[in-house]
Amino acid sequence: MVLRASEALETQPKDVKQRVTNKDTSFMRSLCMGYIEEDMLLPFPAMSAEERETLQGVVGSLGDLLGPREKDFRAWDRAAEMPSAYVDELKAFGLFGLIIPEAYGGLGFGSAAYSRTLQEVAKFDASTAVTVGAHSSIGMRGLLLFGSEEQRTRFLPRLATGEMIAAFCLTEPGSGSDAASIRTTAHREGDDWILDGNKLWITNGGIADFFTVFAKTENADTRGHMTAFIVTRDMPGVSVGPHEDKMGLRASSTTTVHFEKVRVPDSHRLGEVGKGFKVAMKILNSGRTGLGGGAVGTMKHLISLATRQANERSQFGKPIREFGLIKQKIGQMVVDCYASESTVHMVAALADQGYEDYAVEAAISKVFSSEALWRCADEALQTAGGNGYMTEYPYERIVRDARINRIFEGTNEILRLFIALSAMDDVGRHLKELSKSLQGVFEDPIKGFGVLREYALRRASLATGIRKSVFTKLDPRLKSHTAIFEEATKDLAIAVDRVLRKHGRNIIGKQFASKRLAEAMIDLFVLACTLSRVNSSLLANGEEKARQEMQILDVLSDQVRRRVRQNFDLVDRNEDESLKALADHAFELEKYAWDTI
Ligand SMILES: Cc1cc2nc3c(=O)[nH]c(=O)nc-3n(C[C@H](O)[C@H](O)[C@H](O)COP(=O)(O)OP(=O)(O)OC[C@H]3O[C@@H](n4cnc5c(N)ncnc54)[C@H](O)[C@@H]3O)c2cc1C
Helix, strand or coil, X not given: CHHHHHHHHHCHHHHHHHHHHCCCCCHHHHHHCCCCCHHHHCCCXXXXXXXXXXXXHHHHHHHHHHHHHHHHHHHHHHHCCCCHHHHXXXXXXXXXXXXXXXXXXXXCCCHHHHHHHHHHHHHHCHHHHHHHHHHHHHHCHHHHHHCCHHHHXXXXXXXXXXXXXXXXXXXXXXXXXXXXXXXXXXXEECCEEEEEEEEEEEECCCCCCEEEEEEECCCCCCCCCEEEEEEXXXXXXXXXXXXXXXXXXXXXXXXXXXXXXXXXEHHHXXXXXXXXXXXXXXXXXXXXXXXXXXXXXXXXXXXXXXXXXXXXXXECCEEHHHCHHHHHHHHHHHHHHHHHHHHXXXXXXXXXXXXXXXXXXXXXXXXXXXXXXXXXXXXXXXXCCHHXXXXXXXXXXXXXXXXXXXXXXXXXXXXXXXXXXXHCHHHHHHHHHHXXXXXXXXXXXXXXXXHHHHHHHHHHHHHHCCHHHCCCCCCHHHHHHHHXXXXXXHHHHHHHHHHHHHHHHHHHHXXXXXXXHHHHHHHHXXXXXXXXXXXXXXHHHHHHHCHHHHHHHHHHHXXXXXXXXXXXXXXXXXXXXXXXXXXXXXXXXXXXXXXXX
């Protein structure tokens, strides 16, 4: 990276081409260095005519399949069950074969088409969406990403038809966010592995026949040294617990899964021995647009529900739609939904275009869309007033269903830390080189001078806004929004630089600082994706037709500017120490310490 960055400053036109064709570039890592890799995001990715036509067919048929079922979904939520005859209908529709290549009997969808399909399913029922999503996003994705040809030929056709439903088994009673601490073990015995352990809260556990299981292959105390295996339901020693009684997604199956001396042939191993942690992270990263698609679909449904409600309900002699505070909610829901959709679609398109390093961007799409959905669900319920609280109406179920998105597939706290620390990684390495070079200037003047010169040039480019710290291909009508993005990018690069110099390697323990940087990064990536989409719409449709999209951008860019400013202001002056002290005091007492009597 150090070398590439210095090359960039010397021969920009050639380098722009080189960087763009370089599929290991990450937009956010580059942004933390102060570079805007605009060719990654521009123009806003459009689907091919063929893909669009297929999707329109799928969307229409899904409406026919799921549309008439609203009463069933409500009943199944209350009963906490999903009838097997209904799961058979989902299988017959092909919903379990969405991302499986056509050669193995699936529909061969890329990430964008997959995410768009889950969006459609989620408009009708979140339990159905998570059943289908857990199968494709995480359950069998390891087989697609890491499976041998023999494994793919053996399992993919059955997974495509739904004859086998898949589940992803990582979490354990003692191991949630800290996935490296799992205790399930796999010991080698001849050509086989013997698996022992217990997995918790496994989506599809009760209906799955195919489990992607993570186990320690050294001993249970060795951190991280794990391996991924394909385990099938018919293997002796596999059992599942009862259906969990959950707050939301109640019709979907969530169970414990137990492995007692399960003999698994080595031919069922996914990826290399000891590389299971990487397998798990890669699966979660590449599956994230499924969850994001689901969030967008639910937001679209909520906007339909809440606007209808506000049109129909009158108070003080007029429809509540006429009140400013109701308009404010609906307007914000539209902004949140459009920004989430732009971001989720962009990440899916990056994956489809073969970019390899989109883990930070995928994490951003998950955090932003799950929180946007939470705001939307809460505000839609508020718009419905008391009706929103009644089980007869759909709002309370959607609120219950939506809550989990901030917890599973990586909690939003863990993902924020991941976003900040991963995106800053290149800058950190750069600074390390710099500090080494300062010592090395005297020992190896040429090498030391090279790094110093690059650093000076990078700082100069940040200060003057030249070279790749600016967008050059956005329509001039978006000048003011572009300026907000570029200004905040400079501030981000400077803040990252300052925070890393202050804390060095200790940044890992500085969660308040990391979180603030993550918030700014999330805002900037979401704004960049939205800018790209509005730009494409403006060029294709003209100003008049793109008017509302321009207004969305007006709102989002102003909100981003304010939030980013506030986060950077808080880097140096904040109340963190007092908050930590208050928390420690409460932990000590395990209660609130005051009363008025
Ligand atoms: C309905 C449902 C379905 C699920 N499906 C699956 C599945 O199919 N497969 C599977 O393997 N798992 C599944 N899970 C598990 C899910 O992924 C975990 O719940 C999640 O990873 C969080 O782990 P935890 O619940 O143990 O929380 P913990 O890790 O105990 O975290 C508790 C809190 O502490 C915070 N925290 C933890 N560590 C840190 C840190 N270092 N810094 C700051 N904050 C921290 C967390 O963000 C969280 O707020 C499912 C869970 C649910 C509820």
